[in-house]
Amino acid sequence: MGEQSRHKVLREAEFDPAIKTYWVLSTIIICVVCIVTIPLIPVIVLIVFWFMDRWIARLKCTLTDRTLEIKKGVLNRVQSTIPLEKITDLQMYQGPIMRMLGIEGFKVETAGQSVGPGGSLVNMVGIVNTEDFREAVLEQRDRLAAREHAHPSSPVGTQASAVSDEGAARTLEEISATLKRIEGHLANK
Helix, strand or coil, X not given: CCCCCCCCEEEECCECCHHHHHHHHHHHHHHHHCCCCHHHHHHHHHHHHHHHHHHHHHCEEEEECCEEEEEECCCCCEEEEEEHHHEEXXXXXXXXXXXXXXXXXXXXXXXXXXXXXXXXXXXXXXXXXXXHHHHHHHHHHXXXXXXXXXXXXXXXXHHHHHHHHHHHHHHHHHHHHHHHHHHHHHHHC
């Protein structure tokens, strides 16, 4: 996990300190809804405050020239590297508490993602200027796609076409061998 990205960093996200308040308020609401946990609210809030400082310190969202890299977690650390060409959208969202605190979140949606309906691979809350960060990611994705389209002889394009050509040649050889066997059987009859 300590490995640095091999890609050029274009933008590092900053996180709004209001995300700490957001998580504390969300926790209090959950405790109130669960009724049984109401007496535990002071203890839970102290734990959340302590935990959130560490969680925010580990929270990173980096846009590189080819990927979106996300690191988060205290006990269970998660590191996601999402190739920009796989990103289909960064869905913006803002619930009532988030609106009250002036923060937004986004969900990363990718082509072929393996999560259920309505799910996303990565969910980020509290990036400062979320809309600007989202636009930067989508613009870099589009630039990368245009560059790959304009220069299909790039190392990635060459490798993909070589694999494709090799597979096509193998398939043609198999078809040719099958046709020769069929001709041989027909000639023997």
